[in-house]
Amino acid sequence: MEWFAKENDIFLKCEPFDAALSLNCGQAFRWTTNDDGALCGFALGRSLKISISDDYTVFHNTTADDFKKIWIKYFDLERDYSAIIGSVSSHPVVKRAAEKARGIRILRQDPWETLCSFIISQNNNIPRIKGIIARLCETFGDKCGEDYSFPPPERLAGLSAEDLAPLRCGFRARYILDAARKVSSGEINLNALYDMPTDEARAELMKIVGVGEKVADCTLLFGLGHLNALPKDVWIKRVLNTYFDGALPAECNEYAGIVQQYLFEYARQNKEDFN
């Protein structure tokens, strides 16, 4: 990875890294793509615009300080994904999926936002998940320039299911509220889950009504940096049953979540193979 600041922009060279793919592969729900291909979003309390030229990924209107402290971590840019891909690619399907989805980085998002987002994701499709989260932020978040912040658990904990009616999130409303109460009260300490063994951290998250294994694993993987967490959604189950006899090869275990994301992207790009 190499980068430099010029005026209010950061110019980055990093391989493998595809910002558009990373932000549009179903791990984040608050990013949009402009007509010119630029990515706009709001994460970790900051707005960001990214454009992609031939040689550089350009982070607009930010500072070298924010880039170092915030965005390098958010996009997991210091990790050697090339070495990881090499270590997990014995199986031909993993190898092919990793080639197709090579530029994905597993984002390290805010744990509360991740938890809440994947509670909303259950039995839902991605366009609608994005809509519900947008309404959640517009209704209960704070205005930050052009964007809205993600409402913290304290903001939601005292609300009722009827208060969440504008979100049109259906049966998930009471799940969001239970999560907000347990997190804001300290009954569940999300920050303590970073360094906890994955199995213990998963069990903590599953104390929340509406959080099962899959939502817990998405929170562990996309919010808490547990790269061995393996969320099994309908697509991954199809892939595992079609090509892997039910489970990934053991060599994938340490980075199962990364492998999972390559396979998820691969499966969605090749839906016709899974009918």
Added chain:
DNA sequence: GCCCAGGGAATCG
């Protein structure tokens, strides 16, 4: 109109 969506709780056998 119908099928399904990055599931989970409740219920049943």
Added chain:
DNA sequence: CGATTCCATGGG
């Protein structure tokens, strides 16, 4: 235990 059913809503 595993299997089935219900849950709100709306995108395709």
